[in-house]
Amino acid sequence: MSCETIRESLDELRDGALAEQEARAVREHLACCSSCATEWGMTEMLREAIRDRASAPAAPSAFREAMTRLLGPKPTTVSWVARLQEAIRLRPLAAVAVAAALAILVVVPLNLQVLSTKEAVTPLVEESVNEHIRQTLRERLPEIPSRELQPVHGTHQRRLEFSGPLSFPDDLEFQLVGGQVSYVLGRRVLAVTYRKGDRPITLLVLPGAGIRLPEQPGTHAGRVYHAADRGFQTVHWQQGPLIYSLVADVEHADLSRLAEKLQQK
Amino acid sequence: MTDRPVLSEEEQRRFTQALLEHLDALHSFAWWLTHRREEIEELVQETCLRALRFAHQFQPGTNFKAWLFSILKHEWFRRTGLARREVQSDPALDDEVFRCQGGTPEAEVIKSALREDLDAALRRLPEEYRSAVLLFDLHGFSLKETAEILDVPDGTVKSRLSRGRQMLRASLVAYTESKSREQ
Numbered sequence: 102m103s104c105e106t107i108r109e110s111l112d113e114l115r116d117g118a119l120a121e122q123e124a125r126a127v128r129e130h131l132a133c134c135s136s137c138a139t140e141w142g143m144t145e146m147l148r149e150a151i152r153d154r155a156s157a158p159a160a161p162s163a164f165r166e167a168m169t170r171l172l173g174p175k176p177t178t179v180s181w182v183a184r185l186q187e188a189i190r191l192r193p194l195a196a197v198a199v200a201a202a203l204a205i206l207v208v209v210p211l212n213l214q215v216l217s218t219k220e221a222v223t224p225l226v227e228e229s230v231n232e233h234i235r236q237t238l239r240e241r242l243p244e245i246p247s248r249e250l251q252p253v254h255g256t257h258q259r260r261l262e263f264s265g266p267l268s269f270p271d272d273l274e275f276q277l278v279g280g281q282v283s284y285v286l287g288r289r290v291l292a293v294t295y296r297k298g299d300r301p302i303t304l305l306v307l308p309g310a311g312i313r314l315p316e317q318p319g320t321h322a323g324r325v326y327h328a329a330d331r332g333f334q335t336v337h338w339q340q341g342p343l344i345y346s347l348v349a350d351v352e353h354a355d356l357s358r359l360a361e362k363l364q365q366k
Numbered sequence: 367m368t369d370r371p372v373l374s375e376e377e378q379r380r381f382t383q384a385l386l387e388h389l390d391a392l393h394s395f396a397w398w399l400t401h402r403r404e405e406i407e408e409l410v411q412e413t414c415l416r417a418l419r420f421a422h423q424f425q426p427g428t429n430f431k432a433w434l435f436s437i438l439k440h441e442w443f444r445r446t447g448l449a450r451r452e453v454q455s456d457p458a459l460d461d462e463v464f465r466c467q468g469g470t471p472e473a474e475v476i477k478s479a480l481r482e483d484l485d486a487a488l489r490r491l492p493e494e495y496r497s498a499v500l501l502f503d504l505h506g507f508s509l510k511e512t513a514e515i516l517d518v519p520d521g522t523v524k525s526r527l528s529r530g531r532q533m534l535r536a537s538l539v540a541y542t543e544s545k546s547r548e549q
Contacts, residue, residue, distance in 0.1 A: 108528075109524065109528075112502070112509060112524055112527055112528075113509065113524075116508050116509050118508065118509060118510070142473075143472060143473060143476070143535065144531055146473060146476045146477065147476050147503075147531055147534065147535060148503045150476055150477075150479055150484060151484060151488075151499070151500075151503045151504050152503065152504055154479065154480065154481045154484050155481065155484045155485060155488060155504060156394075156397070156481060156484075156485050157390075157391075157394040157397075157504065158393065158394055158397050159390040159393060159394065160389045160390050160392075160393035160410070164393070164407050164410075165386070165389060168386065168389060168410075168411065168414060169386060171411070171414070171415070172382045172385060172386065172414055172415075172418060173382065231415055234411075235408070235411065238407060238408075238411070239404065241404070
C-alpha cells in the first residue's frame with residue numbers, strides 16, 4: 102500500500118473500523134515507514150493536547166439547575182379524580198356527600214371558574230411553561246418596550262400572524278416589563294413579560310386554531326383554565342380567535358387576578 | 367400538534383437523567399459553535415427540549431450521546447443556515463499550512479501548547495473542520511457517528527479531519543513563532 106493510502110486509513114485504524122487484515126497491513130507499514138509513523142505520532146500528540154488542554158467548559162450550575170427543573174418529571178397523574186372514583190366504588194353514599202361538597206367548592210373568586218387541575222398537562226401547558234423558562238433565562242431586556250405595548254405598535258403587530266388591536270395593562274401590582282415576538286406550538290406568538298415583585302410572569306398571546314385548552318375545547322368560552330406543570334402555575338383562556346396563557350412561579354390567585362385584569366382591558 | 371407516544375413517568379425520569387448526564391458535553395460543544403453565553407444556553411436548552419419531545423424516535427442500542435449531538439448540530443444548522451453553505455477555507459490558514467511543510471519542530475510546539483494557544487488555533491478553523499476535529503478527537507465519537515452528526519458522508523469527515531488537523535498544526539506553529547518574535 103502507498104503512503105497516501107495508509108494515511109487515509111489512519112483514522113479508521115484509531116476508530117477500530119478496519120478489518121483485522123487491513124489493520125495489520127497498516128501497522129506493519131507504520132513500523133517500517135518513518136514518514137507515516139511521524140504523521141501518526143504527530144496526530145496522536147495533537148489529539149492528546151486537544152483532549153487534555155483545549156477548553157471544554159461545563160454547563161454553569163445555574164443553567165444546570167434551570168434545565169433540571171425544565172426537564173423534571175411532571176406532577177403525578179394519579180389524581181384526586183382517580184381517588185374519588187375509587188371512593189365511589191367502595192362507598193356510594195359517602196360519594197354523594199363528597200360530590201355535594203365539591204359542587205360547593207366550585208364557587209371561585211373573581212367570577213373566574215377554575216376548570217382543570219394538575220392532570221391536564223396539554224401541549225399548550227407544556228410549551229407555555231417552556232417558553233416562560235426561555236424568557237426568564239434570557240438576560241437581555243425584551244425587544245419590545247412596555248410603552249409600545251399600550252397598544253401594540255403596528256410594526257410589532259405586523260410581525261404577528263393575527264390582527265389586533267392588542268393592549269396590555271400596567272399597574273403597581275403587575276408591572277408591564279416588555280414583550281417579544283416568539284415561536285411556540287409552530288406559530289408566532291407575542292410573549293409579554295410582567296413582574297409581580299421580583300417574580301416574572303409570562304403572558305403568551307397566540308392564534309388559537311387547533312390548540313386544545315386544558316379542558317374540553319369550545320365549551321367553556323369566557324372562563325379560565327388552570328393547570329400546574331413542573332411547579333409553575335398556568336392560567337389559559339380564549340378570547341375570540343386568540344388564546345391567552347399566563348405562566349409564573351406565583352400563587353394561582355395572583356395569576357387569576359391578572360387574568361381578570363387582562364380580560365377587562 | 368401531532369400526536370406522539372407519551373413516555374411513562376418512569377421512562378421520562380430515566381430519559382431526563384440520561385440527558386442531564388450529557389449536559390456538560392452538549393454545553394462544551396455549543397461553546398465551540400458560538401461564544402455568546404445566551405446563545406449557547408438557548409441552543410442546549412432547545413436541544414434538550416427537542417430530545418424530550420422526540421424521545422420516542424431514539425433507537426435503543428444506538429449511541430444516545432451522538433443522537434443528542436446530532437439534534438444540537440441540526441438546531442445550529444437551522445439557526446445559522448450553515449448546512450446549506452459550502453465550507454470556506456481561510457486563505458491565511460492555507461498559507462500557514464504551506465509554509466509549515468519545511469520541518470518546523472512541530473512536536474515541541476504541540477507538546478508545549480497551552481490552553482490559550484490551542485483554543486486560539488481551534489477558533490481559527492472554519493467551523494465544519496473544527497466540528498469534525500472536536501467530535502472525533504475531543505468527544506470520542508466514531509467516524510460514522512461524526513458523519514451522522516454533521517450529516518455528511520464518512521469520506522468527508524475523514525478529509526475534514528485531515529485538513530483540519532493540518533491547519534491546526536500550522537496555526538500552532540505560526541502562533542508560537544509570532545510569540546517568540548515578540549519576545
